[in-house]
Amino acid sequence: MKKFSIAMLSMVLAGSMLLTGCGGSKTADSSSDAQDSSTSTSDTADYKLATEGTLTMATNAYFEPWEYYDGDKIVGIDPEVAQAIADKLGLKLEIMDMDFDSIITAVSAGKADMGMAGMTVTEDRKKNVDFSQTYASAIQAIIVPEGSDIKTADDMEGKKIGVMQGFTGDLNCTEQFGEDSVVRFNKSAEAVMALQQGKIDCIVIDNEPAKKIIEANKGLQILDSKYSQEDYAIAFAKGNDGLRDAVDKALGELIDDGTVEKIMNEYIVAD
Numbered sequence: 001m002k003k004f005s006i007a008m009l010s011m012v013l014a015g016s017m018l019l020t021g022c023g024g025s026k027t028a029d030s031s032s033d034a035q036d037s038s039t040s041t042s043d044t045a046d047y048k049l050a051t052e053g054t055l056t057m058a059t060n061a062y063f064e065p066w067e068y069y070d071g072d073k074i075v076g077i078d079p080e081v082a083q084a085i086a087d088k089l090g091l092k093l094e095i096m097d098m099d100f101d102s103i104i105t106a107v108s109a110g111k112a113d114m115g116m117a118g119m120t121v122t123e124d125r126k127k128n129v130d131f132s133q134t135y136a137s138a139i140q141a142i143i144v145p146e147g148s149d150i151k152t153a154d155d156m157e158g159k160k161i162g163v164m165q166g167f168t169g170d171l172n173c174t175e176q177f178g179e180d181s182v183v184r185f186n187k188s189a190e191a192v193m194a195l196q197q198g199k200i201d202c203i204v205i206d207n208e209p210a211k212k213i214i215e216a217n218k219g220l221q222i223l224d225s226k227y228s229q230e231d232y233a234i235a236f237a238k239g240n241d242g243l244r245d246a247v248d249k250a251l252g253e254l255i256d257d258g259t260v261e262k263i264m265n266e267y268i269v270a271d
Ligand code: ARG
Pocket: 059, 060, 061, 062, 063, 066, 067, 100, 116, 117, 118, 119, 120, 121, 166, 167, 168, 169, 206
């Protein structure tokens, strides 16, 4: 496992060096930029962007209500908060949808400027990316078919646990219950189907997406017993401090003036 992450890290480093080397990433410099900054609160824009004038956000849009498709448009809490951040910085927002597992690599390699995907801050991820302040908290919920003999998190011992590849539910359950206990899926819809067919015994996923899943699927329920407590933040390439600081400042203002809460309330019904 250690070996793997070191190999991955050097791959990522090589990738980002390559990008810088061939001028793939650009520096937004307000002094030499003719760009109109009247709408921008960032008077000292000094950061690298994947595409000039654009804030490129890497996400995985199968995580309602945080990010999901409405037709061919990606909507949700994260895209709306990101749009508000981009507006403050005087940038256009572009969203790149990818596997959740690829987000950190894309950000580290400078292909995207930030990863925003209901992403939990973990010590391991902090080795590869820097995080903004946290903007939401979550718990890992356990979804079971009604009448399941799984009543608490401990009852998952010896069961087949459905998780989403690379999500914290995957990382935590693999660590606690072992590789053989987890069955990994790329989309929650596939996990739900497996649960309904009895191929797995439960699904561990963040609580808000869990609520959306049981709303849409009869015969499933969320256990009262929750798994772990987590915080979401935005991820940046290590060393891209100028951008991280600018986004962090904008995010802080949006939290303070209630915009983030207002956006969350549009998508999340209090329980
Ligand atoms: N919070 C969990 C994690 O960080 C799951 C995030 C999944 N996000 C997504 N957009 N698919 O691992």
